[in-house]
């Protein structure tokens with residue numbers, strides 16, 4: 001077993017410590033608890049998580065096991081780890097991977113600065129992988145600082161959209177009932193075929209649920225269940241809650257989960273996951289301009305047009321004159337989309353300053369950051385040949401910053417003197433920007449689009 005490598009900036013900062021669970025890291029609680037809160041936390045359960053990630057992903061139909069398939073050039077499992085790492089009261093995350101994928105997993109932990117991760121060898125079935133993870137926690141391996149938790153979460157590594165609230169619900173329910181699991185309404189009706197492959201009977205859909213993840217258990221319950229488990233169950237079983245019922249007579253509490261708890265199984269699920277992630281990181285755009293706010297200029301007309309056309313997202317704006325104030329705050333808010341409107345300075349002076357700040361910030365470790373360098377072509381500009389020659393530098397800039405997962409492309413907005421035509425150009429520019437951010441396509445880096 002290999003502990004994960006300590007990270008640097010790492011994933012998003014964990015959320016606030018919910019009542020009733022003990023913190024894990026230095027940021028587990030903003031200030032030391034007092035009185036009843038301290039008492040509550042002292043008796044709160046220590047929580048660990050086991051992530052089975054040792055499958056082959058045969059139903060995905062590609063050579064790469066689906067947990068390592070890329071979404072926006074980052075392996076799927078990294079998103080699940082990030083989701084669990086956001087929860088500060090999960091002390092250890094034990095991931096079961098096959099021996100052949102162990103090195104790839106260690107590289108991934110290092111590259112994306114995942115924390116609190118320990119690795120164990122997967123088994124030939126999902127139940128065996130989970131059992132190996134539980135054994136690692138039970139034996140409290142010193143080299144990974146693992147300790148036996150009171151409550152253990154079991155969550156498939158290929159379910160990236162898991163939020164703190166469902167985790168807290170299943171952990172709290174497991175503490176009371178011994179076991180708990182997320183469920184969802186059935187989408188299709190379950191039927192039972194007879195020996196001839198014909199319908200024997202169907203289940204009343206409204207009275208049944210789909211068992212999803214996360215699930216949570218008192219550690220002693222699920223560990224005892226796995227220790228008693230038959231080889232048949234270990235080989236063919238698919239339901240941990242059933243093991244707790246069959247071997248420990250514990251009836252798990254069923255917790256209604258959100259639609260996002262689905263498991264990535266087929267290729268369509270990977271496309272869906274990528275679309276959801278793209279949508280989530282496109283919700284905020286920050287405009288950087290190299291002119292003062294009160295200055296009448298085409299750049300401010302364009303800023304207004306952007307805010308009107310992109311009214312479905314949060315659009316903030318500022319300048320680089322005070323990067324310590326505006327931009328750092330925006331980066332802390334995890335904005336992944338930046339528009340640099342070059343009005344007064346030479347072609348790429350402002351854009352270069354923005355790229356330097358973004359490169360320093362590590363914001364693009366987990367998600368590709370889109371930067372669009374906006375330029376204007378009007379009758380006062382330098383001769384168009386000279387202008388275009390200057391703007392072609394964007395290709396070199398883009399190639400350089402791509403190494404830092406920053407997707408840079410340019411937008412040249414033609415500014416006719418006639419007011420309506422100018423408005424049309426600005427609107428086309430805004431639509432191009434909205435598309436570039438939504439698609440986040442690395443194939444367009446270094447391109448200069450014209451509106």
Ligand SMILES: Nc1ccn([C@@H]2O[C@H](COP(=O)(O)OP(=O)(O)OP(=O)(O)O)[C@@H](O)[C@H]2O)c(=O)n1
Pocket residue numbers: 051052053054055056057058059060066067096122123124125126127129130156157158263264265
């Ligand atoms: N021997 C196994 C088999 C599966 N899993 C993990 O269990 C989770 C859910 O299983 P499933 O969706 O069935 O994954 P695969 O077995 O990889 O998929 P397939 O059945 O299509 O091969 C996945 O994170 C998978 O990596 C595991 O840890 N060990």
Ligand SMILES: O=P(O)(O)OC[C@@H](O)[C@@H](O)[C@@H](O)CO
Pocket residue numbers: 126156210211212213238239240263
């Ligand atoms: O059967 P699979 O290995 O595809 O999936 C394993 C679990 O995710 C699945 O059985 C859930 O219903 C939870 O128990």
